[in-house]
Structure formats: structure tokens, C-alpha cells
Amino acid sequence: MDNDITSKNKLLSEIAAKYALRLLLLFGSRVDGKNLHKESDFDVAYLSRRKLDLMEEAKMMTEMAPYFHSENIDLVNLKNASPLLYYAVFDKCRVLFQEDELLFPSLRVYVFRKFVEMQPIYELKHQRIREYAKQIGEKYGI
Template identity: 35%
Template sequence: MKLEIKDIANKHRLRLLIVFGSYGTKRYTKDSDIDLGYLSEAPLQPEEEINLLRDLIFYFKKDRIDLVNLDKANPLLLYEAASQGRILYGSEEDFLRFKIKAFARYAETKFLREKRREYLLDLP
């Protein structure tokens, strides 16, 4: 019996599951990986995250899946997920809350990206 996204999300206590990257923008090829981000009701242990990934591989019938815990992702990745993401599971409200948090973290770290860029441009 094939699990559906809703079943997978419930099994792993997910609050939100989004697709982003090339699949989020629908500009994918047969060689594209699938970028998925999730928020869970409670932190997943490493073994639980592996089981989630396994279930998603079976669901999508594709082993090239990048699974991202959106509570732990860096601001650039959060920005990409928030900008390009599409909901696979969860409410619009949860997705909107995630987007607000992601854009805020991106804005808060802008000065760090600018400093890094200046530093790299000054290298001989």
C-alpha cells in the first residue's frame, strides 16, 4: 500500500512539508533532485529523519531528494525555500508564518553577507 503525502506527514508528525528549488518553480528536468523542506511538531531524531527520507523516496520514486529541516537551515536556504516553495502538506497559515520567519532571518543577516562579500573582494 502506497502512503500518500498526508499519511507520511502524519506518520512523522510534520507540521509543514514544502517543495522548492527546480521542482518548486516547475523548471525541473529528469536529472533534477527534489528539494523538500519540513517543519515538525517536535524535533526528529536522526533515525526518524532517515525514515522520513525513506518514505519520501518511495513516494516520489526518486532517490535524489534533498531533505531540509527548516528549523535548522541557513538564512540563504530559508530564503530560497520561502521564495520558491509550494506546500505539499500543511496549512497556508503555517507556510505564511514560515515565510515571515525566513525573510526576517535573511534580512537580519544581510550585513554578514555584505561583510563577507567585501572581505572576499579585498583578497589578493
């Protein structure tokens, strides 16, 4: 068993080196167990030192398949993620790889602080959507 863990960690380290990854996180149903079924995909968020194109992302997913024993992998580039997605990832995730031990906790604090700062804006947005939906409902008798 230890050999399997060691070889899996080695695989992720090699992938991280090849694609200049700083951070690799597993999140979603495979971590929180909600709506988990045997066909559930593996949601993986990454942060890299360089921009990866679609072909590189596809190759990276293929190279990760042996780690997960599945080809059903969805990648999220954290550099392109919205604040809400960032929060969802960092709220419940498992660190698969990090460049240094301070990277994940530092980013997590930053993400949670940003989420708290943005909360009033999200609430205002939801309030306006509810008001608009109510107006539409009244107009069309829904």
C-alpha cells in the same frame, strides 16, 4: 486523476502524522525549473514538532518515494537551516503539507524579514572575502 491526487495527499498526511510534521515544502530545481533534468533530485524541506534522527529521516524519504515516483530525495530540516538556506527555500517553493493554513505565510514573512535584516551583514562578509581574495591574488600574482 483526482483519485491520484487524493491518494498522494493522503500519503503526505499520513507521513506528516507519523513524523509530527508541521510543514513540508518542495523547493529547488523541481519548482523553479532551473537546471532541471530527468535525474534531478527532489529537494524537500520540513519542520517537525519533534527532533527526527537520521534513521527516521531515511525512513521518511523512503515513504515519500511513491509520492515523487523517485527515491532521489534530499531532506532539509528547517530547524537546522541557515538564514540563507531558509530564504532560498521560502523564495521559491511549493507547499506539500502544512499543519494549518497560516503556518506557511507566517513563516515566509518571518524569513523574508530576517533576510532583509541580515543583508548588511552578508554584504560586509562578501566585501571582506573579495578584499582578501584580491590581497591573495596580488601576493601570488594571480
